[in-house]
Amino acid sequence: KAGVTQTPRYLIKTRGQQVTLSCSPISGHRSVSWYQQTPGQGLQFLFEYFSETQRNKGNFPGRFSGRQFSNSRSEMNVSTLELGDSALYLCASSPLDGGGTEAFFGQGTRLTVV
Amino acid sequence: AQSVTQLDSQVPVFEEAPVELRCNYSSSVSVYLFWYVQYPNQGLQLLLKYLSGSTLVKGINGFEAEFNKSQTSFHLRKPSVHISDTAEYFCAVSEPGNQFYFGTGTSLTVIP
Numbered sequence: 001k002a003g004v005t006q007t008p009r010y011l012i013k014t015r016g017q018q019v020t021l022s023c024s025p026i027s028g029h030r031s032v033s034w035y036q037q038t039p040g041q042g043l044q045f046l047f048e049y050f051s052e053t054q055r056n057k058g059n060f061p062g063r064f065s066g067r068q069f070s071n072s073r074s075e076m077n078v079s080t081l082e083l084g085d086s087a088l089y090l091c092a093s094s095p096l097d098g099g100g101t102e103a104f105f106g107q108g109t110r111l112t113v114v
Numbered sequence: 115a116q117s118v119t120q121l122d123s124q125v126p127v128f129e130e131a132p133v134e135l136r137c138n139y140s141s142s143v144s145v146y147l148f149w150y151v152q153y154p155n156q157g158l159q160l161l162l163k164y165l166s167g168s169t170l171v172k173g174i175n176g177f178e179a180e181f182n183k184s185q186t187s188f189h190l191r192k193p194s195v196h197i198s199d200t201a202e203y204f205c206a207v208s209e210p211g212n213q214f215y216f217g218t219g220t221s222l223t224v225i226p
Contacts, residue, residue: 004157033214043204043216056213090157092214102148103214105157 002026004093004106012112018079021109025072025093032074033103034066037088046089049074078111086113116140116207120217127195128225135190135220137205147188148206148214149179158204164188175199200224 005024013019025032033056034046045058049068066076072093078085088110092103121136139145146165150158162173169181179190188205205217 006157035214035216042218045213045215048213092158101208102160102163103158103208105150105159107155107157110155 004091004104006089006091006106006109008109009107010110010112012114013081014114015081015083017081018077019081019111020075020077021089021091021111023074023076023091023093023106025074025091026095026104029093029095029104030072031094031101032068032072033092033094034074034076035090035092036060037090037108038086043090046076081113083113086111116209116215118205118207118215118217120203120205120220122220123218124221124223126223126225129197130194132193133191133195133199133222135203135205135222137188137190137217139186139188139205139207139215145183146208147179147181148208149173149177149188149190150204150206150216152202152204152219154201161190161203195222195224197224197226 007022031050033048036044047054047066048056052068063079068074088108090108091106094101094103117140119138127133148163149161151161152158161177162171164171164181172178177192179188181188200223203220206214208214
């Protein structure tokens with residue numbers, strides 16, 4: 001079974017630009033979550049989608065948005081990029097609704113904003 | 115909201131020595147606990163999880179953890195570490211809806 005796939009692996013963008021990151025969950029998984037990882041803040045929850053609906057949202061500005069498609073693939077978008085958005089963005093998929101299920105992580109997209 | 119505290123940001127340990135990585139969480143009615151490992155430039159890989167039942171949980175690569183409800187702790191242990199265990203370790207708590215709360219991580223460095 002293929003794991004969680006995130007594309008691209010690396011991105012370099014300029015301040016003010018926007019960026020879209022993609023995540024393909026494990027086949028059959030309906031829940032997709034996004035996290036931002038930085039050396040200073042650690043792993044921070046961005047949002048979680050289940051069956052195309054955003055169920056939870058972390059404490060990030062509105063520049064960060066996401067969506068999930070009917071095939072469970074998810075995208076996250078960051079508009080008006082700032083230097084502080086440089087981070088590793090991780091996507092995780094889970095098979096079931098409800099807590100306690102393992103989250104399977106992709107390898108992440110390393111975003112650098114210059 | 116849950117919170118997770120990893121008490122040690124960096125833990126150096128000699129090869130073949132035992133190690134304990136500490137994790138405390140905020141109390142909740144139902145708690146699911148996890149330890150993940152992250153190697154450089156990689157995503158997170160599950161080491162072990164506690165959902166219910168036996169408080170001693172065994173995971174991959176010889177790691178184990180003990181759930182202590184009274185102390186709200188979930189410490190990770192390994193009796194003998196290897197160079198390949200050098201990595202970042204994250205403790206996490208999950209809530210219904212699959213939202214995970216992660217600790218700030220512990221960097222384990224195994225010294226030859």
